[in-house]
Amino acid sequence: MPTGFITNLYVFVLAGFVGFEVIRRVSPLLHTPLMALTNALDAIVVVAAIIIAGRQGTALSATLGAIAVAAAFSNMVGGFLITDRMVRMFKLSGRERKQS
């Protein structure tokens, strides 16, 4: 078993717990923006796709890489865009706004 796997497993387990604790605190009001935002963050796979599309390799891997770049980048752009549109819509009522 490669040592890289063990290190990645540490990272995965810790990140899972961080994710669990942070996301548990997200108000149910914002569960739809949450899903849109995590989609956009998950689109970070685009960095792996860029390497595969642009490195020295076969035509097949470059093609698969390029499609992956387009698919992931569309999520990144669209995900942040729609999350921002949604969270901008959440406003307090007049009375509450004056108090805060």
Next chain:
Amino acid sequence: MTTAQYLPDFVYIAAIALFVLSLRWLSSPATARRGVLAGEIGAALAVVTTLFNPELVQYRWIIIALAGGAAIGIPLGMVPMTAVPQRTAMSHAFGALAAALIGISEYYMRLPNINKFEMTEIALEVIIGSLSFTGSLIAAGKLQEILPQRPIVYKGQNYVSLSVLAAAIILALMLIFNPVRTAVFPLMVVISLFFGFLLVMPIGGADMPTVISLLNSYVGFTAALLGFVLNTKVLVVAGALDGASGFILSVIMCRAMNRSFTNVMFGAFGQLQVSAAGTVEERSVRTATPEDAAAILEAANYVMVVPGYGMAVAQAQHKVREFYDALTKRGIDVKFAIHPVAGRMPGHMNVLLAEADVPYDKLIEMEDANTEFPQVDVALVIGANDVTNPAARTDKSSPIYGMPILEVEKARTVMVIKRGMSPGFAGIDNQLYYLDKTLMLFGDAKNFVGNIVRELTSGGGH
């Protein structure tokens, strides 16, 4: 190694930190925009740094693909709020596609030098990625109403689906024992794609919020697995965060419907519909006109609106906002009780109401709403059905028994806006409609609420 070689790693670590902060700031609407900004900065830093990677020898396809991605992503980011569930399912599909394609590409790049361990990682990643891709496409098709929304079920379905999954696993095992079996790999991909199709086709209707959350977590775990394959920590972290989020939302959705994961995945609702359909009987209900309804509402001090997806279908949310304004102007307290599965995806109803400018401090969760109902003068149900059915608490023989509901029957008066007496998603008759305190307001939600608003504003308080 020089320090400069580690620069990308430092940037990726910064990106990860920004991602965690991004989710942290999403906890409340007041800081949510800052959260989006943090995520954007982290993602931009990571992408730009990667473009300077010395491994890259050609940029043409990268540039074209980035431009193409932006050209698809921008319109998908501009869809109307009612279409957000299908957009989300589409983005699950894109995320799964990207991860699966990278895994496939890695397999062919590494041939013939793949050890058993690497092959296990790649096979698992490609199987989950592929099934999430087709599963998400089917979910998007159902939500967009291109595909039938009703669950599609047939005899022996679970056996067929499980056999297909078993076939994919057997092919994966064959590859692990001998990774150079290049004919087996594409077959494994095709069968995994087919399994994703079989997995989501039988699920529909009220289970869509759960399915979309489950697919969310699959896509996250695919990205994390890809991080293992490529030994890229930023993918492991982003995938773990996304996977955890999807998992938490799935648990919340299942709890809100009193279902287990297996129950959702292997669809019990489809069978129950049949048994429940025969028990509907003719009983009398009390009806009211917009004038009657307005008169009762004027006399109220506290009104609770219970919106369901039917409200969004009728495009009534902006009329509901006018209704809120008209009552608030008269000093009547108006709040909105939101069931966790009120929309087509987690939190969907809140977004629809926020879009119509209903202040978010007036949107309250189920538990809080249920402690309020005994003080509520009028509960107005718009386009919601099963989530208000008292049978879920009282009738052990009901298919929805045990499902947490909004206890609207505890309000002094209940009004239900509905097109007709047809049963809801689960095909179950609603006891609420036959109570003495219940008034049925038959008609289109948008028109009916509009008529009530007209009465409230023109009446001038008598």
